Amino acid sequence: MKCHHCDNQSTVHLTQILNGQMHKMDLCEGCAQAKGVTNPENLSISNLMDKVELEVDSNAASMVCESCGTTHQEFKKGGRLGCEACYHVFRPVLDPLLDGMHAGTKHLGKVPAGSESRIQFEQSIHSLKKDLQDAVEKEDYEKAAELRDKLRDLENQTKATA
Amino acid sequence: MFHSILNKESGGKKQPKAIPVTLSTRIRLARNLRQFPFPGRAEVSQKRAVLSKCIDAMSGIKGLNNSISVEVDDLSELDRQILVEQHLISPELSQVEEGSGIVLTQDRACCIMINEEDHLRIQVLRPGLDFSSVWKHADELDSGIESAINYAYDGELGFLTACPTNLGTGMRASVMMHLPGLVMSKNMDKVINAVNQLGIAVRGLFGEGSDANGSIFQISNQQTLGESESAIIERLNSTLESLVKQENFAREKLLQDDRTRLIDKMSRAIGSLKTCHLIQSAEAMDLLSLVRLATDFGMMPEKFRGLADRMFIEVQPGHVQLSAGKAIDPSRRDELRAELLRNHFLRAPLLDLSSH
Ligand SMILES: [Zn+2]
Ligand SMILES: [Zn+2]
Numbered sequence: 242m243k244c245h246h247c248d249n250q251s252t253v254h255l256t257q258i259l260n261g262q263m264h265k266m267d268l269c270e271g272c273a274q275a276k277g278v279t280n281p282e283n284l285s286i287s288n289l290m291d292k293v294e295l296e297v298d299s300n301a302a303s304m305v306c307e308s309c310g311t312t313h314q315e316f317k318k319g320g321r322l323g324c325e326a327c328y329h330v331f332r333p334v335l336d337p338l339l340d341g342m343h344a345g346t347k348h349l350g351k352v353p354a355g356s357e358s359r360i361q362f363e364q365s366i367h368s369l370k371k372d373l374q375d376a377v378e379k380e381d382y383e384k385a386a387e388l389r390d391k392l393r394d395l396e397n398q399t400k401a402t403a
Numbered sequence: 404m405f406h407s408i409l410n411k412e413s414g415g416k417k418q419p420k421a422i423p424v425t426l427s428t429r430i431r432l433a434r435n436l437r438q439f440p441f442p443g444r445a446e447v448s449q450k451r452a453v454l455s456k457c458i459d460a461m462s463g464i465k466g467l468n469n470s471i472s473v474e475v476d477d478l479s480e481l482d483r484q485i486l487v488e489q490h491l492i493s494p495e496l497s498q499v500e501e502g503s504g505i506v507l508t509q510d511r512a513c514c515i516m517i518n519e520e521d522h523l524r525i526q527v528l529r530p531g532l533d534f535s536s537v538w539k540h541a542d543e544l545d546s547g548i549e550s551a552i553n554y555a556y557d558g559e560l561g562f563l564t565a566c567p568t569n570l571g572t573g574m575r576a577s578v579m580m581h582l583p584g585l586v587m588s589k590n591m592d593k594v595i596n597a598v599n600q601l602g603i604a605v606r607g608l609f610g611e612g613s614d615a616n617g618s619i620f621q622i623s624n625q626q627t628l629g630e631s632e633s634a635i636i637e638r639l640n641s642t643l644e645s646l647v648k649q650e651n652f653a654r655e656k657l658l659q660d661d662r663t664r665l666i667d668k669m670s671r672a673i674g675s676l677k678t679c680h681l682i683q684s685a686e687a688m689d690l691l692s693l694v695r696l697a698t699d700f701g702m703m704p705e706k707f708r709g710l711a712d713r714m715f716i717e718v719q720p721g722h723v724q725l726s727a728g729k730a731i732d733p734s735r736r737d738e739l740r741a742e743l744l745r746n747h748f749l750r751a752p753l754l755d756l757s758s759h
Contacts, residue, residue, distance in 0.1 A: 309440045321520070321565045323444030325437065325555040328563055335567060342568060344602065345629020348561030350572035351542070356437070356553040 244269035306330045366395060408509060409485045421709040423699040424647050425532040426579040430541040433564045433573035434523040435555040441565040442518040450502030450518045457517050460551035461506055466544050470508040475499055484721030492516055520565050532578060534636045561628060571628030576639055579608060583618040583696050584653030602626045603642050609688060617688030617715055669697040669754060676748040679741040687718040687740060702754040710747060
C-alpha cells in the first residue's frame, strides 16, 4: 500500500474510530516522522485531521459477521462469504459489487418450494408457540385454548403429509 | 468398487454419437444448507454433519439409486487424479483433507461434490450438445435433494453461495468445444474477447488461455443472478451457435487458403500416432485434435471422432498410470502413452482426400 502523503511504501498504519466512523491512514516512515505520529502516546488521527486528508471508509472496515466470524477484510481479500448471515451483514458493500458482476440484482430463477414452505411452517409454529406463552402469562385462557387448537391442527397437518 | 467405476470404459448402449465441434454439455448447480456455515468457514465436525445430511437426502432419490458415495480422504491419490482428469471433480476438491465427499452414478452422468466451495455442487454431464435434457436432469436431482434438505435461499438474492459470483441460480452451464480452426487461424483471442462482452467465459480445458492443448475450450455463463435458468441457457446457446459457425468458417477458409499445409499436418498426426514410442500428453492432445478435425472433414472414418475423445482423457498422466495398474515415473509414462496410442491407431487409414 502506498503512503497517503507521498508515493513511498507505507509502513505505519493508523486506524481510529471518530464519531462512529472508521478512519484509516497509511504512511511511510518519513511522513509518519514528519507528522509526529511515531510516538505511540501521540498517536491520534484527530491531531492530524488538519494536516492530512483522511480517507473515510464508511463503516465497512468494522463489519463482521457474528454468525461465522467473517470480517470485511477477509471478504475483500478472498471474495468469499462464510455463511448465509454474511449476506445480511455485508449487504451494503455487496450490492454495488453485484451490480457489476451479474445481469441483474434480483433472482429470477428456480424457487426451492419445499424449503420455502418448510421454513414458513417452522416460523408460524414458532410464532404460535410464542403467542401461546404470552396468552398463558396474561392468563387469557380463551385465547390460549384457541392458539393451542391452531398449533395442534398445524402439527397434525405435517404428520399427515410426512 | 469405486475404482471399478472409474476404470470402466465410458459408454453403455445409450451413449450419443460424438459430433463435430461440441464435445460435451454440463450443468452445475451450487447449493448450501441452511444453518451451517459454508465449507470454507466450517469446522470438520460441521462438515461431517453436512456430509451425512446430504448423503441421507440423496439416498432415496430416483436418479441416484445407481450411485455410490465416498469420502474424498478415503480415495487414493490416483483415484482423485482420475476424477479430476475426467472433469468429474475439481482440483480443489481433490486436495481437501477431511469431511468432503462425492456421489457418483455408475454411468458417470452425475457427480455431486459435497463440501467443495459450497455444501453441494450438483453436476450433470452428457456427450454432445444437449442443454434441455441436461437441465431437466439437474433440475430433478436438485428438487429431489431439496425435498429432504432446507437450502440457504433468499427471495431477492436466490440461492446463497460462498462466492457472490455464483449467487442467484447457482448455475454454471458449459460446453466443451473443439476449436482448432479458430486456434490455427489465430482468431481465438479475438473470439474470447468478443464472447466475454456477452457475459460468457472461455477457458482452455487443458493448459492455459488461447493455447489450450488439443484446442479444447470450456465455454460457460459468467453471470448467475438476474436471469432465469432458461434465459441463461438460451443466451449461452445462441453464443455457441455462432461459435460453431465461426469455427466451421475458419476451417473451410484454412482448407481453401492453406490446403496443403493443413492436410500435411493432419496426415503427419496420424503417422505420429501410429509410430510414436515416447510422447507427452500435450503433444498427444494436439495430434488427437488433428485426427478429430480430419474426421469432421470426412477424411477419416466417423469412429475416429469418438476414439479421439476417449483418448483425450486416457492420455492424461493419471489415466496412463491407471491402465498400468500402478504409479510410474514420467518418462516411463511417455512410453506407455505411446504404446496405448500406437495400439489404437494401428489400423487407422491414410487420409481420404477423394471428396476434397
Ligand atoms: Zn510518505
Ligand atoms: Zn457469516
